[in-house]
Amino acid sequence: MVDANNSIKTSILGWMVLCSLVIGSHCLSDSDYPWTYRCIQDTKDGPACQREETESNSTEKVPFNICILTCGPYASLWPYPSGRVELGQTLTGFVLDRMVFSPASLPGESNETLFRMVGEAESIFNGHIRALLPENHVDPPIPVRNVVIQLNIELSDTKLTLNTDESYNFTIISALQQVSVTISGKTFFGVRHGLETLAQLIDFDSERQHLQIVNSVVIEDKPMFRYRGLLVDTGRNFIPVSDLKRLIDGMSYNKLNMFHWHITDSNSFPFDARRVPQMIKYGTYGSEKIYTPEAISEFLVYSNQRGVKVIPEFDMPSHAGNGWQWGEKEGLGELSLCVNAEPYQDYCIQPPCGQLNPLNNNMYNILGELFRDFLDVFDKDVFHMGGDEISFKCWLKYPHIIEWMETNNKTIMDLWGLFQENALTKLKEANDGRPIDAIVWTSEMTSHAREFLSPDDYIIQIWSKATDDLSTGIYQDGYRVIFSNNDTVYLDHGYGPWRGNYVNPAVLIKTWQVIYANDILGQVENLVGREKMMELYESGKLLGGVATLWSEKGDKYNMDMKMWPRGAAYAERLWSNPPSRLNVTQLAYPRLIHQRERLVQRGIHADTLLPEACRYIWGFCDNNYS
Known part of the structure; x- marks a missing residue:
């Protein structure tokens, strides 16, 4: 499911020792918990990640939010794409400084407004990914791997109308040293939706202390209603x-x-x-x-x-x-x-x-x-x-x-x-x-x-x-x-x-x-x-x-x-x-609960849907009276 190596393990153990020395015996990191998460395909509500006990220092532990990235046909995507969806079942680790945007491909008649809007969309996306990192995060040593994002827009539209084409096509292709993301759409508005989809395919791995991205994706998507x-x-x-x-x-x-x-x-x-x-x-x-x-x-x-x-x-x-x-x-x-x-x-x-x-x-x-x-x-x-x-x-x-x-x-x-x-x-x-x-x-x-x-x-x-x-x-x-x-x-x-x-x-x-x-x-x-x-x-x-x-x-x-x-x-x-x-x-239900958590993480005071424990022990809370 995830990349791991001895240097990461050594770095995490080092941080734990430092934490113990500085803070004392009450210091507790995510790595101390004895839980890993596994995708169960056939719960009452469809695919969901379920908690299992494992050795607390195991390098194979998968955090809950990382499990979700590859669980089920739509994983953590909300709303799910209306067309073709192919999500890989493995992840690739990277650090934020290695994520870059290539110059966007814009129409010949593109104007200053479109250029500004694309730049602002890239900035908003970067902000979402940066917010996934813990406060005072320091990147661990991992193999150098770039994430390169290419945006392609056909039309110069800068105003949303009742007839705007909001469709987009989306691919992620991973090689040894680079993950290539391509988002293409008729208009800026479709490509903007594609960036939101990309943000939902990335999360922070608290076990390995770096970001993870689904390493192989093909999506063809458009809204069913305008x-x-x-x-x-x-x-x-x-x-x-x-x-x-x-x-x-x-x-x-x-x-x-x-x-x-x-x-x-x-x-x-x-x-x-x-x-x-x-x-x-x-x-x-x-x-x-x-x-x-x-x-x-x-x-x-x-x-x-x-x-x-x-x-x-x-x-x-x-x-x-x-x-x-x-x-x-x-x-x-x-x-x-x-x-x-x-x-x-x-x-x-x-x-x-x-x-x-x-x-x-x-x-x-x-x-x-x-x-x-x-x-x-x-x-x-x-x-x-x-x-x-x-x-x-x-x-x-x-x-x-x-x-x-x-x-x-x-x-x-x-x-x-x-x-x-x-x-x-x-x-x-x-x-x-x-x-x-x-x-x-x-x-x-x-x-x-x-x-x-x-x-x-x-x-x-x-x-x-x-x-x-x-x-x-x-x-x-x-x-x-x-x-x-x-x-x-x-x-x-x-x-x-x-x-x-x-x-x-x-x-x-x-x-x-x-x-x-x-x-x-x-x-x-x-x-x-x-x-x-x-x-x-x-x-x-x-x-x-x-x-x-x-x-x-x-x-x-x-x-x-x-x-x-x-x-x-x-x-x-x-x-x-x-x-x-x-x-x-x-x-829907497991993905909606995860989407609610995503909204809260981004500053929306969304109502809760269930006791927090039930989110982590999915399936054990199921009955007609819950």
């Missing part, structure tokens, strides 16, 4: 950009590529809209809880570098309260209705209420200015317009709305349609007429009034249950679709109500097993049949999914543990699309 995302809500509870960066880091470690930023809500409007400064004056929790264009711009660069596109959601016409109260004071009339109205049950689904006034032309002018502010900062190819939980009760409280409906012989759905058409027009105008994809949540409109939502303009994000047959018409009409089923991927569920005492069974916690089993293609097939499902998938209409973390009871302090490692489970579902016929944990 849209693989997480949502965080910063409208209800503010989350600083520094903490959102940590979320982006976690996404990059799991090859997730879309951050759905629910940035505004009726609770607050923390986006610093320079054309409409009244919004943050009336809509923020305090001067330090604002997202400035400068901070957002830097955050977008940070995210793009790590293979993540940031998609803002400006929720409307509902979920638009605080921030909109100033209209009457400035002679513009009520821009939003029912703002902070009580009792809230008479006006909206949850407090505080607020819903834009669809018959106030000044509101549309303000909306257009806000769109311009958003598009000055965020990418201009896709924008989330919200569109869920519209309260008819709110609008029907106002005489001018009832009068308009009666005079024009219109329904409440016609009024909503009027708003949607005007809002989309303002969005397109703000984008100077360039094409832009608008995303909306499923709603009464997507169920019963899709004539207001052209499939050419809109992507529909489904948040109803996976079995909800109201989605059937959306599939039949050929919309592009994103899945965020509330019965499977709502990460905020399960922590108790934030008002009242009633615990709704529908909002129990979504375990990683439920999330991992959320078979997107299967749920579509169940509603429209396999032939139609395959037609939608192959034509790119089934974009992917987003797991959501609404923040009624979430903030920067508990975001990580609610998001991870369940978000990692969803990442493998979206990247690899595991066959639904497999046991949900087959080939």
Whole structure:
């Protein structure tokens, strides 16, 4: 399994003697433990490393993390590759100073931005490998062996889009004095994923005191879904950009590529809209809880570098309260209705209420200015317009709305349609007429009034249950679709109500097993049949999914543990699309536990999945009641 020689043994024994002399009899090194680890292929959960006792000074001992590098068809890889995977069963030792990048092969038209991004990706990778080494580590004498990494990129793309090719090919070939790693992809973003894969094939061997790399690898990999995302809500509870960066880091470690930023809500409007400064004056929790264009711009660069596109959601016409109260004071009339109205049950689904006034032309002018502010900062190819939980009760409280409906012989759905058409027009105008994809949540409109939502303009994000047959018409009409089923991927569920005492069974916690089993293609097939499902998938209409973390009871302090490692489970579902016929944990559980440890090692405060002892004595903790 691993290289070993007498000089290494002598060096380790020497360090142990020094430790004993300096620290005393309580000094204990990894070499003192009597355990070695062996890959067991046929545990209940597939291949896993299991502890066995051996002589404490044996040079053949294999640490747990080193065993994992070659255990099973996917070893320590997360998410597992969707295509060809050939992993060698032996390792090669090396020291960090001998790992180098050859000059990257870039397209002839490559630009300064691409060159910088490649250099930064190499730096991030080096940081991950360096972090594997113990503090004050000194390399032992081992045979000279270079690890040379070659990156090949075909296209000059530097922005992630809905159509970016994220595939990559990957090889490791080992010779006597050199390990050659080649990562090739159409775009930077595919090659970046390849670097993450490489980092998962390297670890520090505490027995031999040097790094180990799998010495023979062939991988052909690409995501099964192009849209693989997480949502965080910063409208209800503010989350600083520094903490959102940590979320982006976690996404990059799991090859997730879309951050759905629910940035505004009726609770607050923390986006610093320079054309409409009244919004943050009336809509923020305090001067330090604002997202400035400068901070957002830097955050977008940070995210793009790590293979993540940031998609803002400006929720409307509902979920638009605080921030909109100033209209009457400035002679513009009520821009939003029912703002902070009580009792809230008479006006909206949850407090505080607020819903834009669809018959106030000044509101549309303000909306257009806000769109311009958003598009000055965020990418201009896709924008989330919200569109869920519209309260008819709110609008029907106002005489001018009832009068308009009666005079024009219109329904409440016609009024909503009027708003949607005007809002989309303002969005397109703000984008100077360039094409832009608008995303909306499923709603009464997507169920019963899709004539207001052209499939050419809109992507529909489904948040109803996976079995909800109201989605059937959306599939039949050929919309592009994103899945965020509330019965499977709502990460905020399960922590108790934030008002009242009633615990709704529908909002129990979504375990990683439920999330991992959320078979997107299967749920579509169940509603429209396999032939139609395959037609939608192959034509790119089934974009992917987003797991959501609404923040009624979430903030920067508990975001990580609610998001991870369940978000990692969803990442493998979206990247690899595991066959639904497999046991949900087959080939996943041991690797997910190791991925959780990797996240923690890299600074993510991920929730734990099991008692630590069970990780090391895999198989002995198995029963239906654990």
